[in-house]
Amino acid sequence: xxxxxxxxxxxxxxxxxxxxxxxxxxxxxxxxxxxxxxxxxxxxxxxxxxxxxxxxxxxxxxxxxxxxxxxxxxxxxxxxxxxxxxxxxxxxxxxxxxxxxxxxxxxxxxxxxxxxxxxxxxxxxxxxxxxxxxxxxxxxxxxxxxxxxxxxxxxxxxxxxxxxxxxxxxxxxxxxxxxxxxxxxxxxxxxxxxxxxxxxxxxxxxxxxxxxxxxxxxxxxxxxxxxxxxxxxxxxxxxxxxxxxxxxxxxxxxxxxxxxxxxxxxxxxxxxxxxxxxxxxxxxxxxxxxxxxxxxxxxxxxxxxxxxxxxxxxxxxxxxxxxxxxxxxxxxxxxxxxxxxxxxxxxxxxxxxxxxxxxxxxxxxxxxxxxxxxxxxxxxxxxxxxxxxxxxxxxxxxxxxxxxxxxxxxxxxxxxxxxxx
Ligand code: AMP
Ligand code: GLY
Numbered sequence: 001x002x003x004x005x006x007x008x009x010x011x012x013x014x015x016x017x018x019x020x021x022x023x024x025x026x027x028x029x030x031x032x033x034x035x036x037x038x039x040x041x042x043x044x045x046x047x048x049x050x051x052x053x054x055x056x057x058x059x060x061x062x063x064x065x066x067x068x069x070x071x072x073x074x075x076x077x078x079x080x081x082x083x084x085x086x087x088x089x090x091x092x093x094x095x096x097x098x099x100x101x102x103x104x105x106x107x108x109x110x111x112x113x114x115x116x117x118x119x120x121x122x123x124x125x126x127x128x129x130x131x132x133x134x135x136x137x138x139x140x141x142x143x144x145x146x147x148x149x150x151x152x153x154x155x156x157x158x159x160x161x162x163x164x165x166x167x168x169x170x171x172x173x174x175x176x177x178x179x180x181x182x183x184x185x186x187x188x189x190x191x192x193x194x195x196x197x198x199x200x201x202x203x204x205x206x207x208x209x210x211x212x213x214x215x216x217x218x219x220x221x222x223x224x225x226x227x228x229x230x231x232x233x234x235x236x237x238x239x240x241x242x243x244x245x246x247x248x249x250x251x252x253x254x255x256x257x258x259x260x261x262x263x264x265x266x267x268x269x270x271x272x273x274x275x276x277x278x279x280x281x282x283x284x285x286x287x288x289x290x291x292x293x294x295x296x297x298x299x300x301x302x303x304x305x306x307x308x309x310x311x312x313x314x315x316x317x318x319x320x321x322x323x324x325x326x327x328x329x330x331x332x333x334x335x336x337x338x339x340x341x342x343x344x345x346x347x348x349x350x351x352x353x354x355x356x357x358x359x360x361x362x363x364x365x366x367x368x369x370x371x372x373x374x375x376x377x378x379x380x381x382x383x384x385x386x387x388x389x390x391x392x393x394x395x396x397x398x399x400x401x402x403x404x405x406x407x408x409x410x411x412x413x414x415x416x417x418x419x420x421x
Contacts, residue, residue: 001026001305002062005041006048006078007069008032010332010363010383011290014297015067015304016040017363022305029061035374036364048073055085064088067308068266071287075101075147083263088312092199092286096262099284103143103152103183106284113256115249116280118273120185126170129182133162141185144169146178150226150339155187190275192282193237194230194292197250198311199264204254205307205316206246207267207300208323209237210292211420216339218415225339226380229416230295230330231391236274236420245272245279253284265311291330294363294383299324329394330385331402333412335366338379348374348381349406357401359394360386381410391417 001024005012013036019025020040033043046057058066066082068074068091075097082089098105110117118141123129133140133156142165144152152175156162162184169179192214196207210232216222249270257264269285269292297304301322310319335342348367351374355362363385366378384402388394395417402412 001064002029003027003305004029004031004058004061004063004066005069006031006066006073008034008037008365009069009290010036010365010380011288011293012069013037013040013363013365014294014383014385015069015288017361018297018300018304022303024303024305024309026064027061029057029063034364034377035367035369036362038369048076048078051081054081058085058087065090065305065308065312067091069287071097071100071147071285074286079266080263088309089265090308090312091266093263095260096257096264097286099268100286101147102145103283104145104181107183109256109260109284110281113252113259115252115256116278118186118188118280118282120183122181122183124181126166129166129170129184130163132184133159133166136162136184138162139187141187142166142169143183143185144175144179145181145183146175148175148178150224151175152178153224188273188275188280188282190273190280191236193234193272193274194289195245195250195270195272196288196292196296197268197270198307198316199254199257199266199268200311200314200316201263201265202314203317204250204268205311205319205321206250207321208232208296209242210289210295210328211417212289212292213413213416216334218413223339225334227289227291228332228334228413230291231394231417231420232295232299232328234420241274241279249279249281265314290365290380291332291383294385295328295330298328298361298385298387299326324387326387326389327391327394328385328387329391329398329417330383331398331412331416332365332380333382333384333402333405333407333410334380335376335378336409336411342379343409344375344377346376346407346409348376348410350404351382354384354401354404357386357397357404359388359397360384360401362401376407376409384412391420
């Protein structure tokens with residue numbers, strides 16, 4: 001079966017790496033792809049606004065399955081488009097994507113379905129939002145309603161910070177239309193996990209969880225990023241916590257999706273805060289997480305194409321997910337300056353040497369090939385993954401590999417997974 005994967009991050013690289021292990025895998029096509037994906041797939045720079053050329057591309061290459069990685073494409077209705085054209089697509093409809101693309105929609109969905117979450121209030125009027133923070137308790141969280149590539153959430157320690165953030169979002173339009181409406185939310189104290197479940201139009205099939213490190217620097221300091229590293233498992237996530245999550249969060253979420261009549265065939269990512277009073281939903285995402293996907297797929301022991309095609313036939317109930325019983329750690333290497341301003345086009349050396357370390361697989365993100373050399377071309381550049389018998393074992397391997405890279409223009413955190421040994 002020929003497959004078309006949309007996206008160009010380490011998440012998509014790890015998806016393609018998993019697909020390639022299946023005996024059902026034919027040729028893989030990817031847009032835009034990256035230097036790592038080019039080793040496994042045929043990469044093309046396609047214009048997704050030109051829908052006719054996309055269909056021509058699918059027909060010319062006998063594409064039987066499309067997998068959409070990033071949320072922007074889902075929000076633009078690309079999944080609905082492929083469905084209309086009769087091409088099987090893994091990724092929910094535009095309507096279902098509102099669970100991620102509008103924080104206010106998502107909060108109303110949570111309340112309607114009585115799913116534990118932070119209390120909140122939404123505003124489309126700047127003055128009213130300002131009045132509210134005048135007498136609010138701090139810290140509190142201000143969230144832009146729309147998609148913001150990880151830049152739409154601010155944890156405000158005091159009134160000044162809240163006033164500035166509201167101005168940035170609602171008046172200065174720092175995030176464009178995404179910040180026109182905001183949600184002001186109760187601050188939740190605890191630790192976060194990212195939980196993933198496959199969803200079809202009949203049922204759901206949990207894949208598992210991972211713990212992401214969102215802040216740019218060691219000890220969880222610095223600005224929020226897309227994710228600087230990830231690990232699995234955590235001793236704190238006992239079977240009883242998992243049972244609680246399934247009963248109180250996953251089941252009512254799936255029921256809510258059915259009640260909305262959403263077409264949802266894809267993966268659902270639930271961001272959870274594990275608080276003293278139990279797990280609460282921070283957010284929904286309608287796609288795999290990055291770097292969670294890289295971390296989880298290293299341990300998947302079931303054919304990913306089987307899972308995905310069963311999902312698209314609404315037959316997830318016939319699939320059992322097997323996972324290798326080992327730990328998994330992912331360290332993200334990013335360009336200096338990320339998530340703010342950074343430069344590109346620096347040669348990264350010794351990736352091959354790093355890949356030689358036992359149990360290590362490297363997934364590319366912002367990389368490109370030029371004259372057989374690998375150059376940086378984005379913020380997050382590589383995901384170095386390792387598996388092991390303990391978190392410590394996987395950490396040792398991952399950092400042995402990372403140290404072999406020869407690239408002065410990047411940085412990585414050395415404390416991924418350290419708190420959970
Ligand atoms: P979101 O885009 O909603 O996932 O928010 C990004 C990050 O902000 C989350 O991963 C959390 O680390 C943090 N965050 C969001 N909402 C809250 C909250 N209510 N309390 C504490 N931290 C939060
Ligand atoms: N790592 C978090 C995300 O993919 O949104």
